[in-house]
Amino acid sequence: MLDMMANKNKDHEYLVYQRNKYHNIPLWVIMNTLTFGQISKMFEFLPQNMQGTICQDFGNVKKNEMIKYLKVLTLYRNVCAHNERLFSYHTYIDIPDTLLHKKLGISKNGSKYVYGKNDLFSVVITFRYLLPKTDFLLFKKQLVHIFDRYEKQNSNLKLNDLFEYMGFPINWKEITKFRKI
Template sequence: MGAKTFKTLDEQIDILKGKGLVIDDIEYTKNIILRENYFFLMGYRHLFMSSDNPKLFLEGTTFKELYSLFYFDRQLRNIMFKNILIIENNTKSIFSYVLSQKYGYRESDYLRNINYNQSPDKIRQVNDLLKKMKRQIRVNGGQHEATKHYINNYGYIPLWVVVKVLSFGITSELYTILKPNDQREVAKYYDVEPENLMQFLPILSNYRNLCAHEDILFEHRTQKVIPDNIYHDNLNIPKINDEYIYGKGDLFSVVIIFKYLLSKDDFRLLMAELSYEIDALSGKLEVVSIDKVLAKMGFPINYKSLLDME
């Protein structure tokens, strides 16, 4: 495979034209490529490529249509990210309340191994995770005014402040090492089963990181999947080999998680924003249909019905 060499904007446009992409406005296209990066824009090309010749765009595909999918995905990331942050903040607050109330709020209290699951298959994970927590507290603690305030004035950092410097990945793993009673106590605030929350959190963490790094979101899949639930059934999502084809580890699975974990008002706003962006993209697509995009997202055609389901 030959080495990839630098290409000027004009050369990049010639490459796109050679692949059959219609470019009506050269200066507009140059400006977008310069600002957004040719490589990242091309990450969205797959929906528009010919099945007969995967190196060529479908006949009639325009640069503006390709860019509309890129822009749509950016809007999706913004919507999903802010709602994941709401749940991250809620979860950290609930964790700190439950654990501080039961075990104490100083590091010498909440970082004691004995306060976590002591079953033989969890001992090593508990030890490793508490070490990670201590490391994040040490590294990140000095970067936040609240943690510095408590260290300088009180000599310790309470858990409700520490959670601010812990990553969501650490927080989601923390749930897996809680004692079963503590897991139930946390889960009851969301009115979900502990087993479900244990599967929800790492999926949210995965999508959070993807959004934060501006990776392609709309067609992302996680290895972890959410359990089958009433929403899969009520939406009449089809199955293949007895497995639902949508709403498991795809973007729609995150929307289902939001249905469980967000407040009703926040979820209603989320659905309104998603519907707006999907409808806006639909009006810009010509060569491919919005149904094809929804399928890549794992969204059933009747996804809006989720809003009013109990």
């Protein structure tokens, strides 16, 4: 994959420029050409010390957690890219149990949390762990605005029922009240 991008790809002018001028394409340049899924796989196959260094940049997210977060985000990204139904989609992969699951008081079915494991709310939890605080706050503000607008414009499906489909607990907005570690 990287070899093909570095030596043969002609779709991106900046790659051709780097190849012709410097006879070398730095990894940071090639990264712009990779899909989210490719980046997710690449992270999984990096040496553990590199994975650890990257995870530290995300507030000491554990390596196995990062791998699952990236896999779940890749699956949701693909649902969006292929215009599939997003609100009720559930992945076959669960994100790890987090402190946020506990702090939000999400109920369990046996030992598994009912919400925020493989549903759309799991993406929100993942964003909370991976995005910088200001970016997450902006995301949450925009999401609240979308829900408010939905509630005013739709009478067929109540907002609480929509939350149920998406795996959002009723108190989901409190996600920013708690520390994530």
